[in-house]
Amino acid sequence: MNNLTKEEEAGLAVLENLTSNVKQIQDEVLKEILTCDANTEYLRSFLHGSSDKDLFKKNVPIGTYEDFKPYIERVANGESSEIISGRPITGFALTSGTSGGKQKLIPLNNKYVENARFLSDIRYLVLSKHIEGHNKGKGLHLLFLKPASKTPSGLPASYATTHLMKSDYFVKNPPSYWDTSSTSPSEIKFCHDTKQSLYCHLLCGLVMRDEVTRVSSGFASVLVQGITFLEKFWKEMCSNIRSGQLSDWITNLSCRDSVSKVLGGPNPQLAVTIEDICNQKSWKCIIPQLWPRTKFIECIFTGQMAQHIPLLEFYGNDLPLVSRNYVSSEAFFGVNLNPLCKPQDVSYTFMPNMSYFEFIPVGEGDDTIVDLVNVKLGRYYELIVTNYAGLHRYRVGDILQVTGFYNSAPQFRFIRRQNVVLSVYLEATTEEDLLNAVTNATQLLKSSDIMLRDFTCYPHISTVPGHYVLYWELKGNKNDDIIELIETNVMVECCSVIEESLDALYRKFRSKDGSIGALEIRVVQRGTFDSLMEYFTAQGACLGQYKTPRCIKSSEALEVLENRVMACFFSDKLPHVDTTLC
Ligand code: AMP
Numbered sequence: 001m002n003n004l005t006k007e008e009e010a011g012l013a014v015l016e017n018l019t020s021n022v023k024q025i026q027d028e029v030l031k032e033i034l035t036c037d038a039n040t041e042y043l044r045s046f047l048h049g050s051s052d053k054d055l056f057k058k059n060v061p062i063g064t065y066e067d068f069k070p071y072i073e074r075v076a077n078g079e080s081s082e083i084i085s086g087r088p089i090t091g092f093a094l095t096s097g098t099s100g101g102k103q104k105l106i107p108l109n110n111k112y113v114e115n116a117r118f119l120s121d122i123r124y125l126v127l128s129k130h131i132e133g134h135n136k137g138k139g140l141h142l143l144f145l146k147p148a149s150k151t152p153s154g155l156p157a158s159y160a161t162t163h164l165m166k167s168d169y170f171v172k173n174p175p176s177y178w179d180t181s182s183t184s185p186s187e188i189k190f191c192h193d194t195k196q197s198l199y200c201h202l203l204c205g206l207v208m209r210d211e212v213t214r215v216s217s218g219f220a221s222v223l224v225q226g227i228t229f230l231e232k233f234w235k236e237m238c239s240n241i242r243s244g245q246l247s248d249w250i251t252n253l254s255c256r257d258s259v260s261k262v263l264g265g266p267n268p269q270l271a272v273t274i275e276d277i278c279n280q281k282s283w284k285c286i287i288p289q290l291w292p293r294t295k296f297i298e299c300i301f302t303g304q305m306a307q308h309i310p311l312l313e314f315y316g317n318d319l320p321l322v323s324r325n326y327v328s329s330e331a332f333f334g335v336n337l338n339p340l341c342k343p344q345d346v347s348y349t350f351m352p353n354m355s356y357f358e359f360i361p362v363g364e365g366d367d368t369i370v371d372l373v374n375v376k377l378g379r380y381y382e383l384i385v386t387n388y389a390g391l392h393r394y395r396v397g398d399i400l401q402v403t404g405f406y407n408s409a410p411q412f413r414f415i416r417r418q419n420v421v422l423s424v425y426l427e428a429t430t431e432e433d434l435l436n437a438v439t440n441a442t443q444l445l446k447s448s449d450i451m452l453r454d455f456t457c458y459p460h461i462s463t464v465p466g467h468y469v470l471y472w473e474l475k476g477n478k479n480d481d482i483i484e485l486i487e488t489n490v491m492v493e494c495c496s497v498i499e500e501s502l503d504a505l506y507r508k509f510r511s512k513d514g515s516i517g518a519l520e521i522r523v524v525q526r527g528t529f530d531s532l533m534e535y536f537t538a539q540g541a542c543l544g545q546y547k548t549p550r551c552i553k554s555s556e557a558l559e560v561l562e563n564r565v566m567a568c569f570f571s572d573k574l575p576h577v578d579t580t581l582c
Helices: 006-020 022-037 041-047 053-059 065-076 110-130 160-166 168-172 194-207 220-243 253-263 268-278 286-290 303-316 431-448 488-501 504-511 528-538 555-562
Strands: 091-094 105-108 138-142 156-159 212-219 296-300 332-335 348-350 356-361 380-386 394-406 409-417 450-460 467-476 520-524 565-570
Touching (some): 006 022, 022 356, 105 160, 110 160, 110 168, 138 194, 160 168, 194 220, 194 253, 212 220, 220 268, 220 303, 220 450, 286 303, 431 450, 467 528, 488 504, 488 520, 488 565, 528 555
Parallel strands (some): 138 212, 212 296, 467 520
Antiparallel strands (some): 332 348, 348 409, 380 394, 394 409, 450 467, 520 565
16 A cells, blocks of 8 residues: 555545445435435425335335436426425536437536545545555546536536536635646636547647656547547647647637647657657557556446457556546446456445445346345346435436445446347347457457457348347557458458357347347448547537447437448358257
8 A cells, every 4th residue: 555645544534434334324315315305396295204214115116217307307497496306406417318328417416516526535545545656747638528508497407527527616626636637728628629629638648748647538438539539630739749839720719728838839859759659550558658657547447338448458558447436427326446456357336425325136036126235245236326416216227236345335346237238129138248249259350450449239120130230440450451451251250259149039039030130240431430429429418428329229320330331241150049948
């Protein structure tokens, strides 16, 4: 353990206390929420003013967003917060709408902001404990804040991160470790044009390359996106550094002013150094080469982000990959207390003071809902949250597995989102099934020196039998001429490996009944997934929260992919069938 300051020691003692008294703290949290919300229209209909835990469990139904939506919309349209929440609602978070389907409006209040600050402080302490000097130097953090819109009642609606950064609480009490420690002036984070913002983030990071000690983003996809963008724009950035003049297409005036200050003046020597590094054929190890003092890479790479791990390892070489906290617009859940563990082993320790948590067992035949303290090691659960802003027994939509305990606080591995499934007949392929299958197939690409940059899929059901179509964007390790690198037999084998890795029902319908057709991989041009992201961000998704949808449902998004298909491959054999299913 590293040398810690007195305040850091005290902070870690708070963590010990929290994780040692989970039951008591969870009961107190529920009591506080129920007492505060007892007279809301929503709870009164179930509890008649009581704040009793047993009655809560007996009478209050488990709900989805659709159950709360009418109340939320009434508040957004001007009715008092009190119809749903005892605490005043101060704004709404827009969910990304790219992971779980449709964009939602989630009520927020001051407690949300306090909780965010608490979790961020804990994360900082954990990093202090494990990574010597993690707070020295500057962070190159790709952060994008979208402007807030107003609901008819005048309340701000924005992405949760924007809400946090603009809240009075954060503005008045900025964590000491923020802003001054970033290579990007705030104007870049608040720039509404994602492309200009990304360019400026990276350019400032390059100018201050000797000070950068960490490279980070919210989700892994954003970091991968950032490096891909750099591959396209490094020459232009170097020319800006050489001349000391920012490109004309950066038209946002606040960005121009602040980035021009960072550029300082002409710096031909730095431009040559960066050009030498970027000019290499392979970008393996590019992060530590461009930012030689980097101690770690930080972003969320669990759940559906896990597919980006190989590319992050490729760019980062031996740098530790640290997965950030497990959070959502609805509530904050857990902290990664073991930041230096292997990427595949990341678990999140739930903080019992954040909200009240319950769990529905998955796949056990017993669906008795259990409290946080009663989850069992190894079991899978769907997460239910009761938060401080009016969501009671709300299905978050995430499936988690218990991997251990820190004191008495359970630790969970993020498995998948609940509803993301692919189906062309009667089978139900989950996001996790798909990720596992694709991971197995990508092992075959190694021999051709190719990596999977990103993928998504589409259930092709306009012909009978229907079949799975996977769109793959590939990246050559040394050479980017993918068409030259791909070998038909390898790609066909990838299709077969995916089918072989899917579940027993899929294999039966495919091989025995013929109800599912041969799986297809469509290789798309380089940059396709950037275009897909641009499509979704133009529809209102925020880049910072953007997650490539694992399954494409809209015809416009599908068109973005279809217009860029370069080659198609089909599985040429039938997967094996389990004899028990014959
Ligand atoms: P949003 O509210 O739009 O930011 O999305 C929140 C969702 O992102 C969560 O419910 C999870 O599905 C996903 N998510 C957030 N943090 C993590 C994490 N650390 N690992 C995996 N998925 C995460």
